[in-house]
Amino acid sequence: MSHPIPFPAWQRPHWQPNDEEIVLQFYVFGDFKPVRVPSAPYGSDGLPEEVELSSHHHSSLREWDGYPLKGALGELFENDSPEAFEKAVAAPQVLVIRGRFKDSPDTGYLRDVFGVLAGLLDIGGVAILDPQILTLFDAEEWRDRYVVKDGAPLRNHVLILRDQEEDSDRLWIHTRGLRKFGRPDISLHDVPPAQVDRAGTLVQRLMELQALGARFVDGQTLDVDGMFGGLVAELGGGYDHPQFNNTYVAFYWPGHE
Structure with missing residues:
Protein backbone atom coordinates (compact mmCIF):
# COMPACT_ATOMS: atom_id res chain seq x y z
CA MET A 1 0.00 0.00 0.00
CA SER A 2 1.36 3.43 -0.91
CA HIS A 3 1.07 6.41 1.42
CA PRO A 4 -2.25 8.13 0.64
CA ILE A 5 -2.05 11.49 -1.14
CA PRO A 6 -5.33 13.43 -1.34
CA PHE A 7 -6.70 14.06 -4.82
CA PRO A 8 -7.50 17.71 -5.56
CA ALA A 9 -10.80 19.04 -6.91
CA TRP A 10 -9.61 21.44 -9.60
CA GLN A 11 -11.54 24.56 -10.33
CA ARG A 12 -12.27 25.03 -14.02
CA PRO A 13 -11.32 28.68 -14.67
CA HIS A 14 -12.51 28.63 -18.30
CA TRP A 15 -15.84 26.98 -17.44
CA GLN A 16 -18.77 27.76 -19.71
CA PRO A 17 -22.03 25.88 -19.08
CA ASN A 18 -22.53 22.93 -21.40
CA ASP A 19 -25.52 20.64 -22.06
CA GLU A 20 -23.30 17.57 -22.47
CA GLU A 21 -22.94 15.07 -19.63
CA ILE A 22 -19.81 14.09 -17.76
CA VAL A 23 -19.38 10.31 -18.05
CA LEU A 24 -17.12 8.08 -15.92
CA GLN A 25 -16.59 4.32 -16.23
CA PHE A 26 -14.01 2.02 -14.65
CA TYR A 27 -13.50 -1.70 -14.03
CA VAL A 28 -11.57 -2.72 -10.90
CA PHE A 29 -10.26 -6.30 -10.79
CA GLY A 30 -9.22 -7.98 -7.54
CA ASP A 31 -10.07 -10.06 -4.49
CA PHE A 32 -11.56 -7.48 -2.18
CA LYS A 33 -11.61 -7.52 1.61
CA PRO A 34 -15.09 -7.06 3.12
CA VAL A 35 -14.24 -3.73 4.76
CA ARG A 36 -15.15 -0.10 4.25
CA VAL A 37 -13.21 1.38 1.33
CA PRO A 38 -10.52 3.67 2.80
CA SER A 39 -11.21 6.62 0.50
CA ALA A 40 -11.10 9.44 3.08
CA PRO A 41 -7.26 9.58 3.25
CA TYR A 42 -7.36 10.28 -0.50
CA GLY A 43 -9.62 13.30 0.03
CA SER A 44 -12.78 11.48 -1.09
CA ASP A 45 -16.19 11.52 0.58
CA GLY A 46 -17.03 8.25 -1.19
CA LEU A 47 -18.83 7.69 -4.44
CA PRO A 48 -21.15 10.54 -5.46
CA GLU A 49 -24.86 9.73 -5.62
CA GLU A 50 -24.71 9.83 -9.42
CA VAL A 51 -22.32 6.85 -9.46
CA GLU A 52 -23.35 3.20 -9.45
CA LEU A 53 -21.02 0.45 -8.24
CA SER A 54 -21.86 -3.16 -9.09
CA SER A 55 -19.93 -6.21 -7.90
CA HIS A 56 -19.54 -9.31 -10.07
CA HIS A 57 -17.99 -12.72 -9.87
CA HIS A 58 -15.46 -12.61 -12.67
CA SER A 59 -16.61 -15.97 -14.01
CA SER A 60 -20.13 -14.65 -14.61
CA LEU A 61 -18.96 -11.36 -16.12
CA ARG A 62 -16.99 -13.22 -18.78
CA GLU A 63 -20.31 -14.21 -20.40
CA TRP A 64 -21.41 -10.60 -20.75
CA ASP A 65 -21.46 -9.25 -24.33
CA GLY A 66 -19.64 -6.10 -23.22
CA TYR A 67 -16.92 -7.95 -21.28
CA PRO A 68 -13.82 -5.86 -22.05
CA LEU A 69 -11.07 -8.49 -21.76
CA LYS A 70 -12.15 -10.54 -24.78
CA GLY A 71 -12.16 -9.99 -28.52
CA ALA A 72 -10.24 -7.17 -30.17
CA LEU A 73 -10.23 -5.04 -27.02
CA GLY A 74 -8.87 -7.91 -24.96
CA GLU A 75 -6.07 -8.42 -27.48
CA LEU A 76 -5.24 -4.72 -27.30
CA PHE A 77 -4.97 -4.77 -23.51
CA GLU A 78 -3.00 -8.03 -23.51
CA ASN A 79 -0.49 -6.65 -26.02
CA ASP A 80 -0.17 -3.23 -24.38
CA SER A 81 -0.13 -4.34 -20.74
CA PRO A 82 0.61 -8.08 -20.48
CA GLU A 83 1.34 -8.08 -16.72
CA ALA A 84 -1.76 -6.07 -15.85
CA PHE A 85 -3.83 -8.24 -18.20
CA GLU A 86 -2.61 -11.43 -16.51
CA LYS A 87 -3.51 -10.05 -13.07
CA ALA A 88 -6.91 -8.84 -14.24
CA VAL A 89 -7.83 -12.14 -15.90
CA ALA A 90 -6.85 -14.10 -12.78
CA ALA A 91 -8.82 -11.89 -10.37
CA PRO A 92 -11.95 -13.52 -8.89
CA GLN A 93 -13.96 -10.30 -8.58
CA VAL A 94 -14.75 -7.30 -10.77
CA LEU A 95 -16.28 -4.04 -9.60
CA VAL A 96 -17.89 -1.89 -12.29
CA ILE A 97 -18.14 1.83 -11.54
CA ARG A 98 -20.32 4.03 -13.76
CA GLY A 99 -21.54 7.59 -13.36
CA ARG A 100 -23.12 10.46 -15.27
CA PHE A 101 -23.08 14.05 -14.07
CA LYS A 102 -24.31 17.42 -15.20
CA ASP A 103 -21.57 19.76 -16.35
CA SER A 104 -19.73 21.16 -13.35
CA PRO A 105 -17.48 24.18 -12.61
CA ASP A 106 -15.11 21.98 -10.60
CA THR A 107 -13.91 18.37 -10.58
CA GLY A 108 -15.02 17.29 -7.13
CA TYR A 109 -16.77 14.32 -8.74
CA LEU A 110 -13.45 13.12 -10.18
CA ARG A 111 -11.65 13.55 -6.84
CA ASP A 112 -14.30 11.47 -5.05
CA VAL A 113 -14.34 8.65 -7.62
CA PHE A 114 -10.54 8.48 -7.88
CA GLY A 115 -10.28 8.40 -4.10
CA VAL A 116 -12.50 5.32 -4.08
CA LEU A 117 -10.46 3.71 -6.87
CA ALA A 118 -7.26 4.28 -4.87
CA GLY A 119 -8.92 2.87 -1.76
CA LEU A 120 -10.01 -0.25 -3.63
CA LEU A 121 -6.40 -0.92 -4.60
CA ASP A 122 -5.56 -0.82 -0.87
CA ILE A 123 -8.07 -3.59 -0.03
CA GLY A 124 -7.34 -6.14 -2.73
CA GLY A 125 -7.59 -4.45 -6.13
CA VAL A 126 -4.90 -5.56 -8.60
CA ALA A 127 -5.83 -3.76 -11.84
CA ILE A 128 -7.99 -0.90 -13.10
CA LEU A 129 -9.36 -0.64 -16.63
CA ASP A 130 -10.26 2.80 -17.96
CA PRO A 131 -12.13 1.99 -21.20
CA GLN A 132 -12.44 5.65 -22.15
CA ILE A 133 -8.68 5.87 -22.68
CA LEU A 134 -8.33 2.21 -23.72
CA THR A 135 -5.83 1.54 -20.93
CA LEU A 136 -5.45 -1.28 -18.41
CA PHE A 137 -3.22 -0.51 -15.41
CA ASP A 138 -1.90 -2.79 -12.71
CA ALA A 139 -2.15 -1.31 -9.21
CA GLU A 140 1.35 0.12 -9.13
CA GLU A 141 1.05 1.71 -12.59
CA TRP A 142 -2.26 3.32 -11.68
CA ARG A 143 -0.89 4.75 -8.43
CA ASP A 144 2.23 6.07 -10.18
CA ARG A 145 0.06 7.82 -12.78
CA TYR A 146 -2.68 9.28 -10.55
CA VAL A 147 -1.70 9.28 -6.87
CA VAL A 148 0.53 12.29 -7.31
CA LYS A 149 1.10 15.30 -5.06
CA ASP A 150 -1.13 18.21 -6.20
CA GLY A 151 -2.85 15.90 -8.66
CA ALA A 152 -1.87 14.20 -11.91
CA PRO A 153 -1.52 16.36 -15.03
CA LEU A 154 -4.68 16.66 -17.08
CA ARG A 155 -2.81 14.87 -19.86
CA ASN A 156 -2.90 11.68 -17.74
Missing part, protein backbone atom coordinates in the same frame (compact mmCIF):
# COMPACT_ATOMS: atom_id res chain seq x y z
CA HIS A 157 -6.69 11.54 -17.88
CA VAL A 158 -6.96 11.67 -21.68
CA LEU A 159 -5.45 9.61 -24.50
CA ILE A 160 -3.87 11.41 -27.47
CA LEU A 161 -3.57 9.25 -30.60
CA ARG A 162 -1.86 9.66 -33.96
CA ASP A 163 -3.08 7.86 -37.09
CA GLN A 164 -2.48 8.06 -40.82
CA GLU A 165 -5.18 9.75 -42.85
CA GLU A 166 -6.76 7.49 -45.47
CA ASP A 167 -5.20 7.82 -48.94
CA SER A 168 -2.80 10.51 -47.74
CA ASP A 169 0.60 10.97 -46.15
CA ARG A 170 -0.97 13.42 -43.69
CA LEU A 171 -1.76 12.57 -40.08
CA TRP A 172 -4.81 12.64 -37.83
CA ILE A 173 -4.22 13.66 -34.18
CA HIS A 174 -7.17 12.96 -31.89
CA THR A 175 -8.13 12.35 -28.27
CA ARG A 176 -10.21 9.94 -26.23
CA GLY A 177 -11.50 10.50 -22.72
CA LEU A 178 -12.79 14.06 -22.62
CA ARG A 179 -16.21 12.69 -21.64
CA LYS A 180 -14.73 12.66 -18.12
CA PHE A 181 -14.96 16.45 -18.29
CA GLY A 182 -18.24 16.70 -20.21
CA ARG A 183 -16.51 17.93 -23.34
CA PRO A 184 -16.16 16.71 -26.95
CA ASP A 185 -12.93 15.02 -27.96
CA ILE A 186 -10.46 16.88 -30.19
CA SER A 187 -9.92 15.78 -33.80
CA LEU A 188 -7.20 17.51 -35.84
CA HIS A 189 -7.04 16.34 -39.47
CA ASP A 190 -4.61 16.74 -42.37
CA VAL A 191 -1.49 17.39 -40.30
CA PRO A 192 1.71 17.46 -42.40
CA PRO A 193 4.26 14.96 -41.02
CA ALA A 194 6.77 17.77 -40.51
CA GLN A 195 4.28 19.52 -38.22
CA VAL A 196 3.34 16.53 -36.06
CA ASP A 197 5.09 17.74 -32.89
CA ARG A 198 3.53 21.16 -33.17
CA ALA A 199 0.13 19.60 -33.84
CA GLY A 200 0.46 17.27 -30.84
CA THR A 201 1.25 20.24 -28.59
CA LEU A 202 -1.74 22.11 -30.01
CA VAL A 203 -4.11 19.19 -29.42
CA GLN A 204 -2.86 18.84 -25.86
CA ARG A 205 -3.46 22.53 -25.25
CA LEU A 206 -6.99 22.36 -26.68
CA MET A 207 -7.67 19.28 -24.55
CA GLU A 208 -6.48 21.07 -21.41
CA LEU A 209 -8.58 24.15 -22.18
CA GLN A 210 -11.68 21.98 -22.46
CA ALA A 211 -10.86 19.99 -19.32
CA LEU A 212 -10.63 23.34 -17.53
CA GLY A 213 -14.11 24.25 -18.76
CA ALA A 214 -13.75 25.94 -22.15
CA ARG A 215 -16.04 24.93 -24.97
CA PHE A 216 -16.09 25.46 -28.72
CA VAL A 217 -19.10 26.31 -30.88
CA ASP A 218 -19.70 25.17 -34.43
CA GLY A 219 -17.99 27.50 -36.91
CA GLN A 220 -15.80 29.17 -34.27
CA THR A 221 -12.46 30.38 -35.62
CA LEU A 222 -9.39 29.62 -33.55
CA ASP A 223 -6.32 31.80 -34.08
CA VAL A 224 -3.03 29.88 -33.89
CA ASP A 225 0.37 31.60 -33.81
CA GLY A 226 2.14 31.26 -37.16
CA MET A 227 -0.88 29.67 -38.89
CA PHE A 228 -2.48 31.75 -41.63
CA GLY A 229 -6.27 31.71 -41.43
CA GLY A 230 -6.39 29.76 -38.18
CA LEU A 231 -8.62 26.75 -37.55
CA VAL A 232 -12.41 26.44 -37.77
CA ALA A 233 -14.33 24.22 -35.34
CA GLU A 234 -16.77 21.63 -36.72
CA LEU A 235 -18.90 19.79 -34.15
CA GLY A 236 -20.08 16.22 -34.67
CA GLY A 237 -20.22 12.71 -33.29
CA GLY A 238 -22.13 11.21 -30.38
CA TYR A 239 -21.79 8.49 -27.76
CA ASP A 240 -22.22 5.81 -30.44
CA HIS A 241 -19.43 7.21 -32.65
CA PRO A 242 -17.02 4.31 -33.32
CA GLN A 243 -13.76 6.25 -32.88
CA PHE A 244 -14.64 8.52 -29.99
CA ASN A 245 -17.69 7.08 -28.18
CA ASN A 246 -18.30 10.78 -27.68
CA THR A 247 -19.05 13.99 -29.49
CA TYR A 248 -16.04 15.65 -31.10
CA VAL A 249 -14.80 19.03 -32.28
CA ALA A 250 -12.89 18.70 -35.56
CA PHE A 251 -10.28 21.04 -37.00
CA TYR A 252 -8.45 20.80 -40.33
CA TRP A 253 -4.85 21.88 -40.79
CA PRO A 254 -4.82 24.64 -43.44
CA GLY A 255 -3.18 24.34 -46.82
CA HIS A 256 -4.26 20.80 -47.69
CA GLU A 257 -4.96 20.44 -51.40
Whole structure:
Protein backbone atom coordinates (compact mmCIF):
# COMPACT_ATOMS: atom_id res chain seq x y z
CA MET A 1 0.00 0.00 0.00
CA SER A 2 1.36 3.43 -0.91
CA HIS A 3 1.07 6.41 1.42
CA PRO A 4 -2.25 8.13 0.64
CA ILE A 5 -2.05 11.49 -1.14
CA PRO A 6 -5.33 13.43 -1.34
CA PHE A 7 -6.70 14.06 -4.82
CA PRO A 8 -7.50 17.71 -5.56
CA ALA A 9 -10.80 19.04 -6.91
CA TRP A 10 -9.61 21.44 -9.60
CA GLN A 11 -11.54 24.56 -10.33
CA ARG A 12 -12.27 25.03 -14.02
CA PRO A 13 -11.32 28.68 -14.67
CA HIS A 14 -12.51 28.63 -18.30
CA TRP A 15 -15.84 26.98 -17.44
CA GLN A 16 -18.77 27.76 -19.71
CA PRO A 17 -22.03 25.88 -19.08
CA ASN A 18 -22.53 22.93 -21.40
CA ASP A 19 -25.52 20.64 -22.06
CA GLU A 20 -23.30 17.57 -22.47
CA GLU A 21 -22.94 15.07 -19.63
CA ILE A 22 -19.81 14.09 -17.76
CA VAL A 23 -19.38 10.31 -18.05
CA LEU A 24 -17.12 8.08 -15.92
CA GLN A 25 -16.59 4.32 -16.23
CA PHE A 26 -14.01 2.02 -14.65
CA TYR A 27 -13.50 -1.70 -14.03
CA VAL A 28 -11.57 -2.72 -10.90
CA PHE A 29 -10.26 -6.30 -10.79
CA GLY A 30 -9.22 -7.98 -7.54
CA ASP A 31 -10.07 -10.06 -4.49
CA PHE A 32 -11.56 -7.48 -2.18
CA LYS A 33 -11.61 -7.52 1.61
CA PRO A 34 -15.09 -7.06 3.12
CA VAL A 35 -14.24 -3.73 4.76
CA ARG A 36 -15.15 -0.10 4.25
CA VAL A 37 -13.21 1.38 1.33
CA PRO A 38 -10.52 3.67 2.80
CA SER A 39 -11.21 6.62 0.50
CA ALA A 40 -11.10 9.44 3.08
CA PRO A 41 -7.26 9.58 3.25
CA TYR A 42 -7.36 10.28 -0.50
CA GLY A 43 -9.62 13.30 0.03
CA SER A 44 -12.78 11.48 -1.09
CA ASP A 45 -16.19 11.52 0.58
CA GLY A 46 -17.03 8.25 -1.19
CA LEU A 47 -18.83 7.69 -4.44
CA PRO A 48 -21.15 10.54 -5.46
CA GLU A 49 -24.86 9.73 -5.62
CA GLU A 50 -24.71 9.83 -9.42
CA VAL A 51 -22.32 6.85 -9.46
CA GLU A 52 -23.35 3.20 -9.45
CA LEU A 53 -21.02 0.45 -8.24
CA SER A 54 -21.86 -3.16 -9.09
CA SER A 55 -19.93 -6.21 -7.90
CA HIS A 56 -19.54 -9.31 -10.07
CA HIS A 57 -17.99 -12.72 -9.87
CA HIS A 58 -15.46 -12.61 -12.67
CA SER A 59 -16.61 -15.97 -14.01
CA SER A 60 -20.13 -14.65 -14.61
CA LEU A 61 -18.96 -11.36 -16.12
CA ARG A 62 -16.99 -13.22 -18.78
CA GLU A 63 -20.31 -14.21 -20.40
CA TRP A 64 -21.41 -10.60 -20.75
CA ASP A 65 -21.46 -9.25 -24.33
CA GLY A 66 -19.64 -6.10 -23.22
CA TYR A 67 -16.92 -7.95 -21.28
CA PRO A 68 -13.82 -5.86 -22.05
CA LEU A 69 -11.07 -8.49 -21.76
CA LYS A 70 -12.15 -10.54 -24.78
CA GLY A 71 -12.16 -9.99 -28.52
CA ALA A 72 -10.24 -7.17 -30.17
CA LEU A 73 -10.23 -5.04 -27.02
CA GLY A 74 -8.87 -7.91 -24.96
CA GLU A 75 -6.07 -8.42 -27.48
CA LEU A 76 -5.24 -4.72 -27.30
CA PHE A 77 -4.97 -4.77 -23.51
CA GLU A 78 -3.00 -8.03 -23.51
CA ASN A 79 -0.49 -6.65 -26.02
CA ASP A 80 -0.17 -3.23 -24.38
CA SER A 81 -0.13 -4.34 -20.74
CA PRO A 82 0.61 -8.08 -20.48
CA GLU A 83 1.34 -8.08 -16.72
CA ALA A 84 -1.76 -6.07 -15.85
CA PHE A 85 -3.83 -8.24 -18.20
CA GLU A 86 -2.61 -11.43 -16.51
CA LYS A 87 -3.51 -10.05 -13.07
CA ALA A 88 -6.91 -8.84 -14.24
CA VAL A 89 -7.83 -12.14 -15.90
CA ALA A 90 -6.85 -14.10 -12.78
CA ALA A 91 -8.82 -11.89 -10.37
CA PRO A 92 -11.95 -13.52 -8.89
CA GLN A 93 -13.96 -10.30 -8.58
CA VAL A 94 -14.75 -7.30 -10.77
CA LEU A 95 -16.28 -4.04 -9.60
CA VAL A 96 -17.89 -1.89 -12.29
CA ILE A 97 -18.14 1.83 -11.54
CA ARG A 98 -20.32 4.03 -13.76
CA GLY A 99 -21.54 7.59 -13.36
CA ARG A 100 -23.12 10.46 -15.27
CA PHE A 101 -23.08 14.05 -14.07
CA LYS A 102 -24.31 17.42 -15.20
CA ASP A 103 -21.57 19.76 -16.35
CA SER A 104 -19.73 21.16 -13.35
CA PRO A 105 -17.48 24.18 -12.61
CA ASP A 106 -15.11 21.98 -10.60
CA THR A 107 -13.91 18.37 -10.58
CA GLY A 108 -15.02 17.29 -7.13
CA TYR A 109 -16.77 14.32 -8.74
CA LEU A 110 -13.45 13.12 -10.18
CA ARG A 111 -11.65 13.55 -6.84
CA ASP A 112 -14.30 11.47 -5.05
CA VAL A 113 -14.34 8.65 -7.62
CA PHE A 114 -10.54 8.48 -7.88
CA GLY A 115 -10.28 8.40 -4.10
CA VAL A 116 -12.50 5.32 -4.08
CA LEU A 117 -10.46 3.71 -6.87
CA ALA A 118 -7.26 4.28 -4.87
CA GLY A 119 -8.92 2.87 -1.76
CA LEU A 120 -10.01 -0.25 -3.63
CA LEU A 121 -6.40 -0.92 -4.60
CA ASP A 122 -5.56 -0.82 -0.87
CA ILE A 123 -8.07 -3.59 -0.03
CA GLY A 124 -7.34 -6.14 -2.73
CA GLY A 125 -7.59 -4.45 -6.13
CA VAL A 126 -4.90 -5.56 -8.60
CA ALA A 127 -5.83 -3.76 -11.84
CA ILE A 128 -7.99 -0.90 -13.10
CA LEU A 129 -9.36 -0.64 -16.63
CA ASP A 130 -10.26 2.80 -17.96
CA PRO A 131 -12.13 1.99 -21.20
CA GLN A 132 -12.44 5.65 -22.15
CA ILE A 133 -8.68 5.87 -22.68
CA LEU A 134 -8.33 2.21 -23.72
CA THR A 135 -5.83 1.54 -20.93
CA LEU A 136 -5.45 -1.28 -18.41
CA PHE A 137 -3.22 -0.51 -15.41
CA ASP A 138 -1.90 -2.79 -12.71
CA ALA A 139 -2.15 -1.31 -9.21
CA GLU A 140 1.35 0.12 -9.13
CA GLU A 141 1.05 1.71 -12.59
CA TRP A 142 -2.26 3.32 -11.68
CA ARG A 143 -0.89 4.75 -8.43
CA ASP A 144 2.23 6.07 -10.18
CA ARG A 145 0.06 7.82 -12.78
CA TYR A 146 -2.68 9.28 -10.55
CA VAL A 147 -1.70 9.28 -6.87
CA VAL A 148 0.53 12.29 -7.31
CA LYS A 149 1.10 15.30 -5.06
CA ASP A 150 -1.13 18.21 -6.20
CA GLY A 151 -2.85 15.90 -8.66
CA ALA A 152 -1.87 14.20 -11.91
CA PRO A 153 -1.52 16.36 -15.03
CA LEU A 154 -4.68 16.66 -17.08
CA ARG A 155 -2.81 14.87 -19.86
CA ASN A 156 -2.90 11.68 -17.74
CA HIS A 157 -6.69 11.54 -17.88
CA VAL A 158 -6.96 11.67 -21.68
CA LEU A 159 -5.45 9.61 -24.50
CA ILE A 160 -3.87 11.41 -27.47
CA LEU A 161 -3.57 9.25 -30.60
CA ARG A 162 -1.86 9.66 -33.96
CA ASP A 163 -3.08 7.86 -37.09
CA GLN A 164 -2.48 8.06 -40.82
CA GLU A 165 -5.18 9.75 -42.85
CA GLU A 166 -6.76 7.49 -45.47
CA ASP A 167 -5.20 7.82 -48.94
CA SER A 168 -2.80 10.51 -47.74
CA ASP A 169 0.60 10.97 -46.15
CA ARG A 170 -0.97 13.42 -43.69
CA LEU A 171 -1.76 12.57 -40.08
CA TRP A 172 -4.81 12.64 -37.83
CA ILE A 173 -4.22 13.66 -34.18
CA HIS A 174 -7.17 12.96 -31.89
CA THR A 175 -8.13 12.35 -28.27
CA ARG A 176 -10.21 9.94 -26.23
CA GLY A 177 -11.50 10.50 -22.72
CA LEU A 178 -12.79 14.06 -22.62
CA ARG A 179 -16.21 12.69 -21.64
CA LYS A 180 -14.73 12.66 -18.12
CA PHE A 181 -14.96 16.45 -18.29
CA GLY A 182 -18.24 16.70 -20.21
CA ARG A 183 -16.51 17.93 -23.34
CA PRO A 184 -16.16 16.71 -26.95
CA ASP A 185 -12.93 15.02 -27.96
CA ILE A 186 -10.46 16.88 -30.19
CA SER A 187 -9.92 15.78 -33.80
CA LEU A 188 -7.20 17.51 -35.84
CA HIS A 189 -7.04 16.34 -39.47
CA ASP A 190 -4.61 16.74 -42.37
CA VAL A 191 -1.49 17.39 -40.30
CA PRO A 192 1.71 17.46 -42.40
CA PRO A 193 4.26 14.96 -41.02
CA ALA A 194 6.77 17.77 -40.51
CA GLN A 195 4.28 19.52 -38.22
CA VAL A 196 3.34 16.53 -36.06
CA ASP A 197 5.09 17.74 -32.89
CA ARG A 198 3.53 21.16 -33.17
CA ALA A 199 0.13 19.60 -33.84
CA GLY A 200 0.46 17.27 -30.84
CA THR A 201 1.25 20.24 -28.59
CA LEU A 202 -1.74 22.11 -30.01
CA VAL A 203 -4.11 19.19 -29.42
CA GLN A 204 -2.86 18.84 -25.86
CA ARG A 205 -3.46 22.53 -25.25
CA LEU A 206 -6.99 22.36 -26.68
CA MET A 207 -7.67 19.28 -24.55
CA GLU A 208 -6.48 21.07 -21.41
CA LEU A 209 -8.58 24.15 -22.18
CA GLN A 210 -11.68 21.98 -22.46
CA ALA A 211 -10.86 19.99 -19.32
CA LEU A 212 -10.63 23.34 -17.53
CA GLY A 213 -14.11 24.25 -18.76
CA ALA A 214 -13.75 25.94 -22.15
CA ARG A 215 -16.04 24.93 -24.97
CA PHE A 216 -16.09 25.46 -28.72
CA VAL A 217 -19.10 26.31 -30.88
CA ASP A 218 -19.70 25.17 -34.43
CA GLY A 219 -17.99 27.50 -36.91
CA GLN A 220 -15.80 29.17 -34.27
CA THR A 221 -12.46 30.38 -35.62
CA LEU A 222 -9.39 29.62 -33.55
CA ASP A 223 -6.32 31.80 -34.08
CA VAL A 224 -3.03 29.88 -33.89
CA ASP A 225 0.37 31.60 -33.81
CA GLY A 226 2.14 31.26 -37.16
CA MET A 227 -0.88 29.67 -38.89
CA PHE A 228 -2.48 31.75 -41.63
CA GLY A 229 -6.27 31.71 -41.43
CA GLY A 230 -6.39 29.76 -38.18
CA LEU A 231 -8.62 26.75 -37.55
CA VAL A 232 -12.41 26.44 -37.77
CA ALA A 233 -14.33 24.22 -35.34
CA GLU A 234 -16.77 21.63 -36.72
CA LEU A 235 -18.90 19.79 -34.15
CA GLY A 236 -20.08 16.22 -34.67
CA GLY A 237 -20.22 12.71 -33.29
CA GLY A 238 -22.13 11.21 -30.38
CA TYR A 239 -21.79 8.49 -27.76
CA ASP A 240 -22.22 5.81 -30.44
CA HIS A 241 -19.43 7.21 -32.65
CA PRO A 242 -17.02 4.31 -33.32
CA GLN A 243 -13.76 6.25 -32.88
CA PHE A 244 -14.64 8.52 -29.99
CA ASN A 245 -17.69 7.08 -28.18
CA ASN A 246 -18.30 10.78 -27.68
CA THR A 247 -19.05 13.99 -29.49
CA TYR A 248 -16.04 15.65 -31.10
CA VAL A 249 -14.80 19.03 -32.28
CA ALA A 250 -12.89 18.70 -35.56
CA PHE A 251 -10.28 21.04 -37.00
CA TYR A 252 -8.45 20.80 -40.33
CA TRP A 253 -4.85 21.88 -40.79
CA PRO A 254 -4.82 24.64 -43.44
CA GLY A 255 -3.18 24.34 -46.82
CA HIS A 256 -4.26 20.80 -47.69
CA GLU A 257 -4.96 20.44 -51.40
